[in-house]
Amino acid sequence: MQALVIAAHGSHLNPNASDPTYAHADAIRETGAFDEVREVFWKEEPHFREGIRTLEAEEVFVVPLFISEGYFTEQVIPRELRFEAWDPELWESDGTSASTVTLEATDVEKTIQYCGPVGTHDAMTDVIVKRAESTTGDPDVGDRFGLAVVGHGTERNDTSAEAIEYHARRIDDLDRFEAVEALYMDEEPEVDDVTDYFESEDIVVVPLFIADGYHTQEDIPEDMGLTDDYRLGWDVPAEVDGHRIWYTGAVGTEELVADVILERTADAGADLGDVIEAGRGDTPIVGD
Amino acid sequence: MVGRIQTEALLEAASEGIDFDGLRLEEDVEGYLLETPERDRMLIDEDGLMDALEPIEAYVTNWAYWQRSVSGDGTARRAFLRWCEHAPIPDTEAANPTEEPLSVPERYDALRDGIDRTWGQLAITTRFVDLDEPDGERVYDCWHVDDADTDVADLEVYDEPRAAREIATTDADGRYRPLKTAPTLDSGWAFTGLSGSELLETVEYFYPATTANWHRERRGDLDVDHWLETATRQTGIYDVVDELPREAVEWMAEACCVDSQCLRRREWHYEEDDELDVPSGEGTFPCREPCSLVIAAARKWTDLESETETTYELELTRSELNQLSALIDAVADDRLEEIREADIYEGANRYRARYLRAKRFGEDGLDAREREH
Numbered sequence: 001m002q003a004l005v006i007a008a009h010g011s012h013l014n015p016n017a018s019d020p021t022y023a024h025a026d027a028i029r030e031t032g033a034f035d036e037v038r039e040v041f042w043k044e045e046p047h048f049r050e051g052i053r054t055l056e057a058e059e060v061f062v063v064p065l066f067i068s069e070g071y072f073t074e075q076v077i078p079r080e081l082r083f084e085a086w087d088p089e090l091w092e093s094d095g096t097s098a099s100t101v102t103l104e105a106t107d108v109e110k111t112i113q114y115c116g117p118v119g120t121h122d123a124m125t126d127v128i129v130k131r132a133e134s135t136t137g138d139p140d141v142g143d144r145f146g147l148a149v150v151g152h153g154t155e156r157n158d159t160s161a162e163a164i165e166y167h168a169r170r171i172d173d174l175d176r177f178e179a180v181e182a183l184y185m186d187e188e189p190e191v192d193d194v195t196d197y198f199e200s201e202d203i204v205v206v207p208l209f210i211a212d213g214y215h216t217q218e219d220i221p222e223d224m225g226l227t228d229d230y231r232l233g234w235d236v237p238a239e240v241d242g243h244r245i246w247y248t249g250a251v252g253t254e255e256l257v258a259d260v261i262l263e264r265t266a267d268a269g270a271d272l273g274d275v276i277e278a279g280r281g282d283t284p285i286v287g288d
Numbered sequence: 289m290v291g292r293i294q295t296e297a298l299l300e301a302a303s304e305g306i307d308f309d310g311l312r313l314e315e316d317v318e319g320y321l322l323e324t325p326e327r328d329r330m331l332i333d334e335d336g337l338m339d340a341l342e343p344i345e346a347y348v349t350n351w352a353y354w355q356r357s358v359s360g361d362g363t364a365r366r367a368f369l370r371w372c373e374h375a376p377i378p379d380t381e382a383a384n385p386t387e388e389p390l391s392v393p394e395r396y397d398a399l400r401d402g403i404d405r406t407w408g409q410l411a412i413t414t415r416f417v418d419l420d421e422p423d424g425e426r427v428y429d430c431w432h433v434d435d436a437d438t439d440v441a442d443l444e445v446y447d448e449p450r451a452a453r454e455i456a457t458t459d460a461d462g463r464y465r466p467l468k469t470a471p472t473l474d475s476g477w478a479f480t481g482l483s484g485s486e487l488l489e490t491v492e493y494f495y496p497a498t499t500a501n502w503h504r505e506r507r508g509d510l511d512v513d514h515w516l517e518t519a520t521r522q523t524g525i526y527d528v529v530d531e532l533p534r535e536a537v538e539w540m541a542e543a544c545c546v547d548s549q550c551l552r553r554r555e556w557h558y559e560e561d562d563e564l565d566v567p568s569g570e571g572t573f574p575c576r577e578p579c580s581l582v583i584a585a586a587r588k589w590t591d592l593e594s595e596t597e598t599t600y601e602l603e604l605t606r607s608e609l610n611q612l613s614a615l616i617d618a619v620a621d622d623r624l625e626e627i628r629e630a631d632i633y634e635g636a637n638r639y640r641a642r643y644l645r646a647k648r649f650g651e652d653g654l655d656a657r658e659r660e661h
Binding site: 011012013014015022026042043044045046047049050051053054056071075076079107 | 360363364365450453457458464466467468469492496497499500501504511521523524576577579580581584
């Protein structure tokens, strides 16, 4: 038997913070690829601490539903899941390349494949592009469009910006958009000045966040000038300084993210049968 | 009725020897050795076996349900389902000497009407699928304890465990429930005809990890992390919580961890040999370490406890002082909603509070002066 554990942040205050986690977990349940699928949280229940013991499977794939490597993937999750002999060096990551490491936990007799976070997987690049396509309603969007990938910026360590830059660079390499920029909420280059960084009239702005909440639904729209008051909403596209801003919701809510989670487990040796091959291309593997 | 498939499975297992819930069956050179608590051991040849099994069909179908349908020896799932019908649970009896399990005939008698159990605010009924000719297969119903006497027709009926997630998210007033084991589960729903696995999944959504930890506790290996261990482990913004004074941990447990706030039974202490005075609670399932809500609240209290105390002077009548107590009590006991609009005799009445504010507040709240020493 094999089980999937999706480790996410969750919230004590906002019941919707865990919506994407549940949506992706449900989509994966539907595929039948895993005998058990369990969501675990830092700020909800089951807590990181108590999730793995609820599983009967001997082999467990843990996928952090986080954007970047850093405090949560390197310290909090390994500590709370009681990984034995954990050391971030085991991932041999350059900041965005963590893939998997085989571990044991002190409270259960199981083999645990601890995977890199969802946000740094190469497939996430495709999800960002897909987001741009669905927001503009144009499957070929790119020509005369700029694309901004937006991240939080300064966190407890500096790898969060690396994930943003990594995907921005990969999308830039596609030569599909007129310009691609990595922008941040609280460090330079700032998302507030988004229009300064693009010459194209149209700019798609994709926030690389797991869930929609305060940052993606209040801060960023107001900071970019899409609206004076987030409660009044904003147009897509919205006119700002002679540009049209196509602002999408948090990329983590995109249903293709479920596929990225599966890719993480496949990289770690999960037996997914034909689940992944079946979904290659534009159609989500899982989901609708 | 004992079915052909059940009999074949039984005979196959008999070659290894069966000793389960009172049924003993072994293959012997001359036939089969059969025994139940009500019937002495006897030797039966293969031809006579079907006839011999008929009067003890409860034992046979019981064996088939647990060993074939449920299986999962040693799992929390199996232990929980056995607990649901008061069946003995191997390896856990020593830790629970007060529980007297029911025999197979007693359970079979009770399963026709259904056997009820309470898990937090969940009422769980185990019953036979087929009441006329029970073949041993059980199904499970689950609803809110407050709906025990409500007609199922008046409840929202679900058969998909995932629906429990939605129900557990908000209380009756639509407020978010970050603590799943808070005694604020909304009522008005029922899950009916669940399989054993579906029941476990449903319970997992209502009360995550409670069956796993309950099972560990029954086996005597619940891994408790006491306050100081848990607090010391924290990093980042929660790094400070191990500085919370010993007496404040006591107040915190009284604020957050008692039965009126959480249905888990607190098994953690300040330290292994340093128990808190606050009652640990009567809950069925254990709490094995301070939860994330307690840690988050502890951070605030650590901050607040770092302030120095000052003596303030302010003018209040005796009744006004009592009213402050009444206001704090009403909030702490979540009673505000039940205080009637015009009940001016109640200190936490809105008009009474507004009057006090009008009379005693300055620009920054209560008009108080630091006493000069």
